[in-house]
Amino acid sequence: MSLDDLPTAIVQTDPDVVAGFAHDEARLVQRSTPAAVLSPRDTDEVAACLRAARAAGLTVVTRGAGTGLAGGANAPAGSVVLSTRRLDRIVAIDVEERVAVVQPGVLTGDLRAAVEEVGLFYPPDPGSVAISTIGGNVATDAGGMCCVKYGVTGDYVLGLEVVLADGRVLRTGRRTVKGVAGYDLTHLLVGSEGTLGVITEVTLRLRPAPPAPATVVATFASLPDAGRAVERMSADALDVSLLELLDATTLRAIDAHTGMGLDAAAMLLVQSDQPDPTATLAAVQRACEGAGAVDVAVTTDVEEGRQLLEARRQALPALERLGDWLLDDVCVPRRAIVALVQGVEQVARAEGLTIGVFGHAGDGNMHPTVIFDQQDPESEAAARRAFDAITALALDLGGTVTGEHGVGRLKAGWLARELDPVALDVHRAVKAALDPEGRLNPGSVLGARR
Amino acid sequence: MSLDDLPTAIVQTDPDVVAGFAHDEARLVQRSTPAAVLSPRDTDEVAACLRAARAAGLTVVTRGAGTGLAGGANAPAGSVVLSTRRLDRIVAIDVEERVAVVQPGVLTGDLRAAVEEVGLFYPPDPGSVAISTIGGNVATDAGGMCCVKYGVTGDYVLGLEVVLADGRVLRTGRRTVKGVAGYDLTHLLVGSEGTLGVITEVTLRLRPAPPAPATVVATFASLPDAGRAVERMSADALDVSLLELLDATTLRAIDAHTGMGLDAAAMLLVQSDQPDPTATLAAVQRACEGAGAVDVAVTTDVEEGRQLLEARRQALPALERLGDWLLDDVCVPRRAIVALVQGVEQVARAEGLTIGVFGHAGDGNMHPTVIFDQQDPESEAAARRAFDAITALALDLGGTVTGEHGVGRLKAGWLARELDPVALDVHRAVKAALDPEGRLNPGSVLGARR
Structure with a gap:
C-alpha cells in the first residue's frame, strides 16, 4: 500500500496547496514542505492514510485548523500532513x-x-x-x-x-x-x-448554560497593585468566571490600535456568571480598591460587558501590529504573577525589546509577547534570548514552560528542562509503546529521536 | 540485594502479622499469604524495597489501609506486600x-x-x-x-x-x-x-471551604417515582452537592438495624452547599413532589441534616448484618438508573437472594449489594451469578463495570469485556513500558499475564 492506493479525492500533492500546510502560527520554528496533504473523510480512511504513510516510509503530522502556537503542526522532512478538515460533523x-x-x-x-x-x-x-x-x-x-x-x-x-x-x-x-x-x-x-x-x-x-456574566474593569497605577488585587481575589476564592490581566505595554499597544483611550500601568478584567453576582462584584470591587485601583467600573449589562472585554480581545491583534511576534505561554503559581511580569519588564529593558504581557491572571497563566523584526538577525537573536529568559524565569518561579499552548517543536528543548531524566525516559517509553516506529509527529514534544 | 539487606525495622515476616496483609475487604477473590510485609519510612526505602523484591524474584502489592473492595490489595503467590502505613506525613x-x-x-x-x-x-x-x-x-x-x-x-x-x-x-x-x-x-x-x-x-x-449544607429527604411509594425526581433534578442541573438513592431492600435493612421507622419504596437524600440554597431547595422539593413523593422534609439545620444523612451512612452496615455480602459498583447513564435498579430486583427474585441497592444517583453510580451465605456453596454460586448479571446489565445499559472502586482482581475479567481488544492491547503495552517484568500487582486490573 502506498499513497497512490488512497482514494484520489483525499490526497493533494499540488505544491501550492501543500505549501499552505507546512506550518502553524508559531514563529521561528523549523518546518519543511510535506510530501502530501491527506484529508480523510471517515475513520476507515484515517486508518488507510496511516497504513499508506507507513508503507511509503513517511511520517504523519495531524493538523486541525493550523492555529497552534508551538509548531506542533509544522511538517518535518519526509512527512505527510493529515488534515481533519473533512471530519467536521x-x-x-x-x-x-x-x-x-x-x-x-x-x-x-x-x-x-x-x-x-x-x-x-x-x-x-x-x-x-x-x-x-x-x-x-x-x-x-x-x-x-x-x-x-x-x-x-x-x-x-x-x-x-x-x-x-x-x-x-x-x-x-x-x-x-x-x-x-x-x-x-x-x-x-x-x-x-x-x-x-x-x-x-x-x-x-x-x-x-450559565447566566450572562457581570463585568468589572479596574485600572491601576502600578503592576504590583493589580497583582495584590489578584492575590486578594484568589485568597478570598471569589467565584469569578474570568480574571484577565493586561500590562502597560499591552494597554499602550491596544490604545494605539483602537484609540480606546487606555492609559494605565495595568488593567484587570473580571467577570462573574453567578445567578446573583452582587456579593462577588462587591468583593471584586473591594479587592481592587483595597489594592489602590485608579478606576473601577462595574456593569451587569451584557453588551457593556462585551465592550469592556474588547480591550482583552484586541491584545494580540494590537501587539501584532508592532512587528513580528513570539508569543510565550508560561504558567506560574498565582503568588508569582507580579514577579513574572516584573521579570519580563527587566528582560525587555535588557534586550531593548517591546514585550507585552497579558493573560489569565486567575490561573497564573500569562502570555508574554516579544515584538521583534524578523528581517534583522540581531533583533531575532534578541527575541530568542528574551523568550528563553522568560521561560527560564517561569521555571525558576515554580511554574511550567507551557500553560495551555503545548510543547510542539517550539519548546521540545524546554520540556527536557522541566522534566527530570526519569520522567523523560517514561515519556519515551510510553511513546514507544504506542508508536514504536516514531511515525506520528516526530520531533514534536519529545524532540528528535535518540 | 535481597529482603535480608533491607533495614530489619521495615521487614515483617512473622506469620501472624503477614496473614493480616493477605487481602483487602473484597469477598470471593483469590489471595495468598505474602512472603513478607515491607513498611518503608521514606522514598529511598520504597526504592530499596522494590529493588530487593526484584532481586528476590518476588512481586509487589502496594497496600494503603486495605479497605479496597475489588481485591486490588490481595497478595498473589510469590509476593511481598508494601505497606504505606509509615508514609503518613x-x-x-x-x-x-x-x-x-x-x-x-x-x-x-x-x-x-x-x-x-x-x-x-x-x-x-x-x-x-x-x-x-x-x-x-x-x-x-x-x-x-x-x-x-x-x-x-x-x-x-x-x-x-x-x-x-x-x-x-x-x-x-x-x-x-x-x-x-x-x-x-x-x-x-x-x-x-x-x-x-x-x-x-x-x-x-x-x-x-463551602458553607454547611442544607438537606432534603424525600420518600417515594415506588422506585420509578424516585428515578423521575432524579431525572428532573439532573435535567434542571440543580446545584446539589449530594444526591443519594436508597432502595426498599436497603431501607428495610436500615430499619431493622436502627429502628429509624423507615418504610418506603425508595428514599432520596439531597444536599446543597450553596451560600444561599433557597432556590435550589425549592427546586429539589418541586422535583420530588412533582414525581409523587410521599413525604419531603427540608432542613437548613446542620445537625438535623447530619441526622437525616445517617440512614445513608447505615446502608452498608445494615446490609452487612443480613449475611455475607458482595458489593458491586456499577455506573450507568443517569437516565438508566431506574432500569438498573429494576433489573437488580429481577435478578434478586430470579436467584432468590436479597440485594440492596444504594448509591450516588446524581452520577448514576450505584452499589447493588448481594447478600448470601458463604457457608452454603449454592448460595455463593447464586451470589456470583447475580453479581455477574448485574455487572453485565450495567454494560448493556451503556455503563461501566466500575464507577469508583476499581477493577482489582474482582473485575479483571470484566475489564476485558468492557474494553475492546485494541484497548486491552494498549493497556498491556503501557504496563510493559512502565513495568516490563510485571513486578507490580500482577493479576490486578489486567488479569493474568499472557
Whole structure:
C-alpha cells in the first residue's frame, strides 16, 4: 500500500496547496514542505492514510485548523500532513445526559453555538475559539479565559476514538459521569499533540448554560497593585468566571490600535456568571480598591460587558501590529504573577525589546509577547534570548514552560528542562509503546529521536 | 540485594502479622499469604524495597489501609506486600495557592480535617474516608458522595512522586493551576491500582471551604417515582452537592438495624452547599413532589441534616448484618438508573437472594449489594451469578463495570469485556513500558499475564 492506493479525492500533492500546510502560527520554528496533504473523510480512511504513510516510509503530522502556537503542526522532512478538515460533523448532542459526540474537525466555536442552542455550555474558549478545532484543542489540552472557573479542555473529555500509528482503532473512556475501568488512556492522549494517535472522535461532557456574566474593569497605577488585587481575589476564592490581566505595554499597544483611550500601568478584567453576582462584584470591587485601583467600573449589562472585554480581545491583534511576534505561554503559581511580569519588564529593558504581557491572571497563566523584526538577525537573536529568559524565569518561579499552548517543536528543548531524566525516559517509553516506529509527529514534544 | 539487606525495622515476616496483609475487604477473590510485609519510612526505602523484591524474584502489592473492595490489595503467590502505613506525613499545606503535599499513608479523613482547620476543603469522600488512605484513594481514583458536585479524587491530583518497578523515582505533574508540558503521566497513574508504580507523594489541589449544607429527604411509594425526581433534578442541573438513592431492600435493612421507622419504596437524600440554597431547595422539593413523593422534609439545620444523612451512612452496615455480602459498583447513564435498579430486583427474585441497592444517583453510580451465605456453596454460586448479571446489565445499559472502586482482581475479567481488544492491547503495552517484568500487582486490573 502506498499513497497512490488512497482514494484520489483525499490526497493533494499540488505544491501550492501543500505549501499552505507546512506550518502553524508559531514563529521561528523549523518546518519543511510535506510530501502530501491527506484529508480523510471517515475513520476507515484515517486508518488507510496511516497504513499508506507507513508503507511509503513517511511520517504523519495531524493538523486541525493550523492555529497552534508551538509548531506542533509544522511538517518535518519526509512527512505527510493529515488534515481533519473533512471530519467536521457534530455526531450527537445528548441534552439529557449533557454529552456531545463530535468529530475532530468541528470548529470549537461552532460546537459552543450548537450546544448553546439547546441550553447547554461547552466552556473551553481558547483565544482561537472561532477558528480552531475540537481535535486541535484536545490534542493540546487547550485552555482559555474560562479556566479560572471551568478548567481546561481535558476536563470535558469523557472518551476518544483514536487511530493508532499502525492503523488500529482505539476507543477510550466512557459516556457515564464516573468510571475507573482500566488506565486513563483518554487523558494520556489529551495533550499528547498528535504524537500518540490521530483523534477521530471526541465524547465531551457539557454543562448547563450559565447566566450572562457581570463585568468589572479596574485600572491601576502600578503592576504590583493589580497583582495584590489578584492575590486578594484568589485568597478570598471569589467565584469569578474570568480574571484577565493586561500590562502597560499591552494597554499602550491596544490604545494605539483602537484609540480606546487606555492609559494605565495595568488593567484587570473580571467577570462573574453567578445567578446573583452582587456579593462577588462587591468583593471584586473591594479587592481592587483595597489594592489602590485608579478606576473601577462595574456593569451587569451584557453588551457593556462585551465592550469592556474588547480591550482583552484586541491584545494580540494590537501587539501584532508592532512587528513580528513570539508569543510565550508560561504558567506560574498565582503568588508569582507580579514577579513574572516584573521579570519580563527587566528582560525587555535588557534586550531593548517591546514585550507585552497579558493573560489569565486567575490561573497564573500569562502570555508574554516579544515584538521583534524578523528581517534583522540581531533583533531575532534578541527575541530568542528574551523568550528563553522568560521561560527560564517561569521555571525558576515554580511554574511550567507551557500553560495551555503545548510543547510542539517550539519548546521540545524546554520540556527536557522541566522534566527530570526519569520522567523523560517514561515519556519515551510510553511513546514507544504506542508508536514504536516514531511515525506520528516526530520531533514534536519529545524532540528528535535518540 | 535481597529482603535480608533491607533495614530489619521495615521487614515483617512473622506469620501472624503477614496473614493480616493477605487481602483487602473484597469477598470471593483469590489471595495468598505474602512472603513478607515491607513498611518503608521514606522514598529511598520504597526504592530499596522494590529493588530487593526484584532481586528476590518476588512481586509487589502496594497496600494503603486495605479497605479496597475489588481485591486490588490481595497478595498473589510469590509476593511481598508494601505497606504505606509509615508514609503518613502531611508534608505541606499551602493556604494561599490551595495546594497540599501529602504522603500516601495519610488517612483521607485526617487530611480533610487538617485542611478544614485552615478554611480549605478536600472534597473526595469515599465511604471509607475515615479509614482509607490518600494513596489508596489515588490508586483507585476513589469517589464518594461529593462527586455529583465536586468530582473524583483524580480531579484534585496535580502531581505525584512515584517509585517505578525498577526503583527509579518519577516525578509527574506540577504545582500550578494549569500546565500541559508533556504527557499526562499523573492521570495515567491515578487509578492504575498499583500496577504501574508505587505512589510516595501526592500534590493535591484544594478548594475553599463551602458553607454547611442544607438537606432534603424525600420518600417515594415506588422506585420509578424516585428515578423521575432524579431525572428532573439532573435535567434542571440543580446545584446539589449530594444526591443519594436508597432502595426498599436497603431501607428495610436500615430499619431493622436502627429502628429509624423507615418504610418506603425508595428514599432520596439531597444536599446543597450553596451560600444561599433557597432556590435550589425549592427546586429539589418541586422535583420530588412533582414525581409523587410521599413525604419531603427540608432542613437548613446542620445537625438535623447530619441526622437525616445517617440512614445513608447505615446502608452498608445494615446490609452487612443480613449475611455475607458482595458489593458491586456499577455506573450507568443517569437516565438508566431506574432500569438498573429494576433489573437488580429481577435478578434478586430470579436467584432468590436479597440485594440492596444504594448509591450516588446524581452520577448514576450505584452499589447493588448481594447478600448470601458463604457457608452454603449454592448460595455463593447464586451470589456470583447475580453479581455477574448485574455487572453485565450495567454494560448493556451503556455503563461501566466500575464507577469508583476499581477493577482489582474482582473485575479483571470484566475489564476485558468492557474494553475492546485494541484497548486491552494498549493497556498491556503501557504496563510493559512502565513495568516490563510485571513486578507490580500482577493479576490486578489486567488479569493474568499472557
